[in-house]
Amino acid sequence: MKHSPSPEFVAGALAHGLSEAEVARQWGRLQTDSEQTKPESPCILGSGIRRLEAGELTEFARKGQGLNPNRAVRFVPASGAASRMFKAVVGRDPSALEQLNLRWDLFPFRQAAEAAAPCETEEQRWSAVVEVLDLPSLPKGALDFHVEDGGVRTAFDAQLIEWAQSLSQKGARIHFTLPVLGFEEHLQGIVKMARSMGLVADASVQNPSTDTLAIGADHRPFLLENGAPLFRPGGHGSLIHNLSEIGKSSPGALVSIKNIDNVRPTSALGDVLPWRRALLGLADRLDHDRILALNALEVGEVQLAMAWLKNGPLHPMDRPPSDPESLREALDRPLLVAGMVRYEGEPGGGPFWVRDDQGKLRAQVVESAEMNMADPSTRDCVARATHFNPVDLVCAIHDASGQPYHLPEFIDARRDFVVSKSHRGRPLRALEHPGLWNGAMGRWNSVFVEVHSATFAPVKTVFDLLRPAHRA
Numbered sequence: 001m002k003h004s005p006s007p008e009f010v011a012g013a014l015a016h017g018l019s020e021a022e023v024a025r026q027w028g029r030l031q032t033d034s035e036q037t038k039p040e041s042p043c044i045l046g047s048g049i050r051r052l053e054a055g056e057l058t059e060f061a062r063k064g065q066g067l068n069p070n071r072a073v074r075f076v077p078a079s080g081a082a083s084r085m086f087k088a089v090v091g092r093d094p095s096a097l098e099q100l101n102l103r104w105d106l107f108p109f110r111q112a113a114e115a116a117a118p119c120e121t122e123e124q125r126w127s128a129v130v131e132v133l134d135l136p137s138l139p140k141g142a143l144d145f146h147v148e149d150g151g152v153r154t155a156f157d158a159q160l161i162e163w164a165q166s167l168s169q170k171g172a173r174i175h176f177t178l179p180v181l182g183f184e185e186h187l188q189g190i191v192k193m194a195r196s197m198g199l200v201a202d203a204s205v206q207n208p209s210t211d212t213l214a215i216g217a218d219h220r221p222f223l224l225e226n227g228a229p230l231f232r233p234g235g236h237g238s239l240i241h242n243l244s245e246i247g248k249s250s251p252g253a254l255v256s257i258k259n260i261d262n263v264r265p266t267s268a269l270g271d272v273l274p275w276r277r278a279l280l281g282l283a284d285r286l287d288h289d290r291i292l293a294l295n296a297l298e299v300g301e302v303q304l305a306m307a308w309l310k311n312g313p314l315h316p317m318d319r320p321p322s323d324p325e326s327l328r329e330a331l332d333r334p335l336l337v338a339g340m341v342r343y344e345g346e347p348g349g350g351p352f353w354v355r356d357d358q359g360k361l362r363a364q365v366v367e368s369a370e371m372n373m374a375d376p377s378t379r380d381c382v383a384r385a386t387h388f389n390p391v392d393l394v395c396a397i398h399d400a401s402g403q404p405y406h407l408p409e410f411i412d413a414r415r416d417f418v419v420s421k422s423h424r425g426r427p428l429r430a431l432e433h434p435g436l437w438n439g440a441m442g443r444w445n446s447v448f449v450e451v452h453s454a455t456f457a458p459v460k461t462v463f464d465l466l467r468p469a470h471r472a
Contacts, residue, residue, distance in 0.1 A: 009221045012229050017209030026213045026431050035414050037370040037439075038378060039352035040361065042385035047316050048351060048363040049340055049387055049448045052278060061274040063281030069172035072280055073246055073253045074163040077236055077436070078141040078156070078260035079177040079206055085143075085462045086136040089129065097122060099463055100129070106466050108144040108152055109135060139179055142186055145465060146265045148472035155459075156186070158263035160194050160201070165269060166256075166276055170198030173250060176260075177242055178203045204245065210238035212431040214421075222428045230423060237416075237433030240407050240440040247397040247404030254283050257393040257437070261459040265472040271454040275339065276392070279449065283337040283394035286312060286447060294331055294400040297324045305331055313445040315353060315361050334405050334444045338365065338437070339392035339451035346458070349389045349438065351448045352381065357412045363446045365389045365437050370415060387448075390456035393437055412442025 005013075005027050013023045043049050052060065064072075088096035101122040104110060113119055113128040129135050135143060141156040153161075156176070163174050174194060178186055187203050194201030211231040214222040222230045246255055256276070264272055286308075293304035305327040309320040321327055340351055349367040356362055371378050398404050415434040422428060434440045457469035464470070 003218075003220050005221060009229055013213065013231070016211060016231050017207070018211070018213075023213070029416060029431055030213060030215050030418060030429055031219060033418065036372040037354060037366050037415055038375070039354050039366055039371065039381050041353045042381055042387075043340075043351035043353060043363050043448055044384075044386050045450065048353060049450055051450045052282075057274060057278050060278040060281030060285070062277075063284060064277035064279065065166065065168050065273075065281075067167055067254075067280060067284060069167055069169050070250070071253055071284070072167060072172055073250045073255050074159070074166075074172070074174040075243060075246060075255050075257045076141075076159050076174065076176045076260050077239055077257070078139060078159075079179050079233075080140050080260075081136065081179065082138050082140045082143050083136045085140065085459065086130070087461075089126065089462060090136055092126070096463075097126065100125060103466055107462070108147050108465060108470075109133070111152060112144060139186060140459075141176065141178075141260045145261075145263060145459065146470060146472060148265050148267065153265075155260050155263055156190055157193065158265070159258070159260065160190070160197055160199060161266055162263065162269060162272070162276070163256075164194075164197035164199055166273060166280070171200065173200045173202070173253075175242075175246055176201070176203045177239055178205060180205050204242050206233055206238050207241055210234045210241060210433065212433070214423075214428045214430040216429075217427055222423065222426075224423075230428070232421075232430050235417070235432035236436045237411075237438070237440045239436050240411065240433075243395070243397065243436070244404065244407045247407070251404075252398050252402050254280060254287070255395040255397060256280060257391065257395065259391045259458070262390060262392070262455075262457060264454075264457050264469060267472050268454065268469070271452065275451045275455045279337055279339055279392065279394045279451070282447075282449065283335070283396055286337065287335055287396040290331055290335060290396075291400045294328065297328050297331075300324060302327055312447050313363060315363075318361065331445070332399060334407065334410055334441070335396040336437075336441055336444045336446040337394045337396075338446060338448050339390060339455065340387040340448050341390050341451055341453045341456045343386055343388045344453070346388055346456075349435075350382075350385050351387055351389060352385070354442075356442050357414050358443065360443075362442070362444075363448055364442060365435075365446075367435060367438055369417065370438065387450065388456075389437070390451070390458070391437060392451060392455055395441075407440075410441070410443040412439040415439025415442060 117128040117132040144152045212234040216222045306320040354364045417432040
């Protein structure tokens with residue numbers, strides 16, 4: 001049975017920062033099933049994915065490395081805790097405990113654990129990790145990831161080192177999203193280390209106004225023990241607002257986005273940096289040519305705009321419009337350049353051709369959870385996919401006059417998620433916003449580029465830290 005939210009519930013949501021219209025929208029979505037994304041075809045080489053030849057890689061990498069530090073910002077979503085990494089360990093899964101014990105000497109946090117508590121037995125090691133150090137509650141970026149050069153480096157450290165070596169000149173900005181709890185403590189250390197490397201570091205938190213509603217099994221508002229409504233973080237799609245703020249505070253800058261856990265030891269940067277730099281260089285070239293084409297449209301010249309679309313985000317079977325008004329509408333929007341690696345079985349999203357909520361066919365990143373895998377045509381489409389999204393992105397988010405786009409205008413709102421979760425053992429239905437590089441960029445122009453698998457080394461569980469990619 002469907003219910004309407006009470007005036008008291010609406011008042012609580014408004015006090016939390018949600019608008020009345022957003023409360024109504026979210027409430028309606030929670031009462032229905034999720035609308036699932038149906039891809040038309042996978043993006044493959046020659047159709048949505050571009051391959052850089054050796055000469056192009058060298059050219060764009062040189063261009064990216066030589067960018068003025070005011071032209072590039074690194075944005076690292078890092079507000080999540082490490083709880084998922086340690087889920088099997090915390091739950092005392094037998095195989096996880098066996099691995100923790102057998103490979104204890106290889107974990108980068110071993111030294112800290114042994115300094116904090118006795119670690120002679122399996123139980124003592126579990127206690128040191130889970131209870132004494134409480135690693136599952138730390139921000140993921142604060143975890144020890146790599147042992148190298150006689151010391152231990154966290155994911156925050158690795159991000160700073162990589163970004164400091166990405167550009168030739170010093171002074172580039174790096175921005176992290178951090179959890180509210182422990183925010184100041186972690187930020188102070190990040191800022192100090194960044195300064196020593198010639199970087200400018202700052203941070204923000206996920207705005208509470210982007211939190212979302214939740215309902216119980218009875219379709220009524222999910223209430224906490226004290227009777228207050230539960231508001232949950234709305235997923236990484238909420239960070240589109242943080243990205244918008246970067247556009248305002250860094251005029252004209254390209255924004256490089258990379259997940260906090262996708263880092264390599266310093267010894268591996270020789271394999272990684274050419275690709276990171278090349279994405280920056282390609283984005284700079286595409287953005288420059290886009291602005292030239294938009295300026296040419298002012299005097300009625302359409303050829304540059306038509307060529308830009310044809311050589312960039314347009315589906316190879318589509319033809320660009322030929323009138324200046326339609327061309328301007330097609331070009332005058334944010335640009336995404338995203339690296340794609342060959343699919344090797346990692347869970348997550350991939351590049352597909354999808355129609356946005358305005359009916360325009362676009363190259364977009366789609367998560368497997370967004371699609372109806374019971375549909376035969378969707379299963380066939382996914383089976384033909386060749387590449388995976390490692391979240392290696394460069395965004396151009398300013399218009400031809402240098403003003404930042406209002407990024408929420410370019411969200412495909414259909415691609416939010418209704419998810420089944422629980423709170424202290426009680427089931428609930430909750431809403432998550434369209435993902436930052438998924439539906440939140442659903443109306444952007446996107447260009448996908450094949451990058452080397454060496455650039456992708458995610459850490460989803462604590463045991464991923466034992467992979468060769470994370471060993472110096």
